[in-house]
Amino acid sequence: MGPGHCRVAGSGPGGWPEQEQARLSKGRGIEIIKRWFADEDHQGETELAVIAAKLNAGFKKLAAAMRKGAVILTDVPEVRGDTASTIWLSEAAAAPGSAATDRIRVVYIESAFCADQNVLSGKKNWTRILVHEMSHVELGTDDHRYAHNALGMKPDKHNLSTATCLDNAESWAFFAADCAGNLDDGIRGTVLKAISVKKHTAWLVFSPAFCVAAAGA
């Protein structure tokens, strides 16, 4: 799974008329959009279409960036092995908007990347992390809410509004995982409602200025 492989469309049984498949596919996509992005004020067809357009444009940018093979995966050497460093202890980090400001795409892979301490694990978690971090890099998203946060990631105008979800890296990442069929009901429920959480690792975002300093530039 990756942004390039994120499929909003569902696939029906073979032999169905194309139109029907298209209608059902659209319906499934809207359902997933609602789940991760639509608060009470954004349930209408018009509002959902606006959200869908933003997601479409955003994922196209992510997919294009990753297909180019121009994404650098590295750690931050200055904090390597430093158990007092929240960066080193995190799964990964990125500088928001750096694709535009620095014209370089870097995702910093840190010690907890392989630690299997988050809601997802293994390849699913690694892919989710990359979508999350690339949304910072490419789209300038922020971290408003994580999957492991007790408040949950269900859109709610007083808790996590549509605008906030669209600016939340973790919402993009879980939407992609959901589209790709990588969330079971238990995990989806845990993340949306925060019924229970595993031990977690904080993800953080640090500023481009820090990255420059860390790179010794």
Ligand SMILES: [Zn+2]
């Ligand atoms: Zn983040």
